[in-house]
Amino acid sequence: MASTHWLASSAAMRILANGGNAFDAAVAAGFVLQVVEPHFNGPGGDVSIVAHRAGRDDVQEICGQGPMPQAADIDAFDRLGLSSIPGSGLLPAVVPGAFGGWMRLLSEFGTMRLAEVLEPAIGYASDGFPLLPETALAISTLAPLFLDEWTGSGQTYLTSGPDPAAGSRFRNPTLAQTYQRLLKTAESVSSDREAQIEAARHAFYQGFVAEEISDFLASGPMLDATGRRNSALLTGDDLARWEPTVQSATSRAYGPHQVFKPGPWSQGPVFLQQLALLEGYDLPAMGQGSADYLHTMVECTKLAMADREAWYGDPAFTDVPLETLLGAEYTQQRRALVGEAAALTLRPGSPGGRAPFIPPLPTPDDTAPGSEIISQLRNGLPTILAVTTAKADTCTVTVVDRHGNMVAATPSGGWMKSSPAIGSLGFPLGTRGQSMYLVPGHPNSLEPGKRPRTTLSPTLVLREGRPFLAFGTPGGDRQDQWTLQFFLNAVEFGLDLQHSTETTAFHTDQVPASFTPHAFRPGVLVAEETCDAGTVEALRRRGHEVELVPAYSLGRVCAAGFTPDGEFVRAVASPRGRHAYAGCA
Known part of the structure; x- marks a missing residue:
């Protein structure tokens, strides 16, 4: 197997060594990536998966791309005076698709229990992991925003201070608690593997996670790329009505x-x-x-x-x-x-x-950004605008096993630069809505409940x-x-x-x-x-x-x-x- 982080690859290898198949290993790696590469992906983001079962001649796609909210239409943005969807904040938030996508892969293609595949991610979130230089740069650059505006992000990412060192131990205990509560909820429902996975999915999209997201979004507007504070269009009802497709x-x-x-x-x-x-x-x-x-x-x-x-x-x-x-x-x-x-x-x-x-294309906002933070938020990519040559802005997981199973997945979205983190959950939402047009008649034009075209x-x-x-x-x-x-x-x-x-x-x-x-x-x-x-x-x-x-x-x-x-x-x-x-x- 191969992934964009050695700890995710190590977690997948342990799953394979313990008798899991390629799909179990990919799920374990995917959740570890949410912990160790938070500048590139998270539970509130999205995932695209292609999977091949051994002995078959076909390949299935799992769409973990959440759709736009039901309240999101072109008129809603026109009323705000916007000709494009901003790349950060609450306005571009879509239904979090990553968790549902990984659960669908585990349920229909995997063999292991939820506890087994979540254990590595819970361990790294709780006990810590060495901070990547890119993550450290993102935290230090965005720290003023996290302290003054996105206070949930401050709770989540400033646990080691506003200027953490690359390679230092970093923890996200709140995210660990979210995973643990999902697991506890699932295990309280049934001893059956698939029933537990479905119970975890329900807890995320209709249970306590959805409630926390809904309460957070209803709590008030947040600063975004426009330089203003805007409220979300996403609601708990949007989460409840969505399921990933296969x-x-x-x-x-x-x-x-x-x-x-x-x-x-x-x-x-x-x-x-x-x-x-x-x-x-x-x-x-x-x-x-x-x-x-x-x-x-x-x-x-x-x-x-x-x-x-x-x-x-x-x-x-x-x-x-x-x-x-x-x-x-x-x-x-x-x-x-x-x-x-x-x-x-x-x-x-x-x-x-x-x-x-x-x-x-919409006319770029060429007004002076007013601050370094607004300059960062105007760019919808997760990468920090700095003197850097790295051209990578998401994650990848690929796994095959000796039986002939194969899976490739690209998780992204829900990165720390995109949207304020929900302090009670330990992660932000994704902002894939920024890719849609605010012009009618195009295949990727904004419509309520429509999936934005993903990269x-x-x-x-x-x-x-x-x-x-x-x-x-x-x-x-x-x-x-x-x-x-x-x-x-x-x-x-x-x-x-x-x-x-x-x-x-x-x-x-x-x-x-x-x-x-x-x-x-x-x-x-x-x-x-x-x-x-x-x-x-x-x-x-x-x-x-x-x-x-x-x-x-x-x-x-x-x-x-x-x-x-x-x-x-x-x-x-x-x-x-x-x-x-x-x-x-």
């Missing part, structure tokens, strides 16, 4: 591989559209890392991501023409748009003759019908660029999995980000400084504005899978960030 994952063949992704409520099908476009090229002949290769990859990404912007949204509310988008005829038409020069505009397609629509995009691959590979990375909108490079390194260029995580990473910033202020930079191709100088010069001649960043600074790909003959389990973790960890039991 359905067949979206897939496409690529040579002997069948690649599975979450559906168009996420950006996942972008990966499949990129594969479809790239299928028309002889990538090995180009050479890994060549100018031809980077140019072709980036230009195909621009086309796929432009379609994401025009066509992806919650399929329960909109007709996403996914079959056409992945079809051979449409792909051939789109591939013909890839030229020798860099494209500098978004070019969405017209599947089935339908006219694409990308709403104009969370794990991947599973079967090879000739057999379990092969599970992988993912942090990285927001860039996830399906960095993981695509990893996948092609392995299946097109024959690199071993570890080497496949270590080649020069790159991405395009041409497509508007899903997070406020929805920044984009036409023509910009970002690459690590290990990129060959000749390649950089050739790309610039083609019209790319190449921006070089430090080596090993883009993404944190984690992967687990099997050797091609199915004889051995294998796992790898990118060296980027220096705290992802892989292991095999």
Whole structure:
């Protein structure tokens, strides 16, 4: 197994050693990540999961993306004088989906009891863990906000003072108590494993957790990115009416591989559209890392991501023409748009003759922020705006087991920068609502009860019908660029999995980000400084504005899978960030 934190990976390994399956291990790791990477995810956030049961030929997706509140519509934000949903505070809060998503995986795919998979997270929250440098930076930067405005966050994150040292022991005893109370409630209901899991889910969405959330939201407005104090639209009723969904994952063949992704409520099908476009090229002949290769990859990404912007949204509310988008005829038409020069505009397609629509981006608030805190809150990503080169903003868990079970999950949201923590629970809510448009008629336009399109995009691959590979990375909108490079390194260029995580990473910033202020930079191709100088010069001649960043600074790909003959389990973790960890039991 592999994850973005060594303690989560260790917890998963213990579960596997104690007889649990891949799904049990993933759940245990997921809850540990909520404790040890609170700057990137939490119980109030969301999770996207793809899972394959051994002996079957399909893959299921679990949507742990909570929807918008019933009170959230375009008029509600218009009355507040807002042209976009802010990236922080209470207004962008959605139903917390992470807990429900993990419970659905444990109940339907796992074998262990809730107590067994929660034990590692409870231990680290109660007894402590070494604080990551990124978490320490986030706490010290946001401490004035936590002291003066978001006092629940102060209770939760300032337990070691306003300037904790990286590597120091950090605890979240309130979160430990929340987990323990959920477990106690579950065990008081029944001795049956599945009944306990359902009781815990009920306690979260209709019981004491929902009540605490509801009381907190009703207690008054809170400071947000607008520089004003606004109240929440989310209520306890929104939590009570939601359940995570399980359905067949979206897939496409690529040579002997069948690649599975979450559906168009996420950006996942972008990966499949990129594969479809790239299928028309002889990538090995180009050479890994060549100018031809980077140019072709980036230009195909621009086309796929432009379609994401025009066509992806919650399929329960909109007709996403996914079959056409992945079809051979449409792909051939789109591939013909890839030229020798860099494209500098978004070019969405017209599947089935339908006219694409990308709403104009809201005008960024260019008024002086007034304070460092407001400057931080205006950016909807969890990362702290500072002198940093790290490009990672969520978490990843990938697990396979000797039976042939595979799972990949990308948990995120509910991070400490997003929203004030609920002091009685020890975690904040997620703010995925910021990704929706306040313009009617688009697949990702705001509607009550609608899921915002998420960036969370794990991947599973079967090879000739057999379990092969599970992988993912942090990285927001860039996830399906960095993981695509990893996948092609392995299946097109024959690199071993570890080497496949270590080649020069790159991405395009041409497509508007899903997070406020929805920044984009036409023509910009970002690459690590290990990129060959000749390649950089050739790309610039083609019209790319190449921006070089430090080596090993883009993404944190984690992967687990099997050797091609199915004889051995294998796992790898990118060296980027220096705290992802892989292991095999």
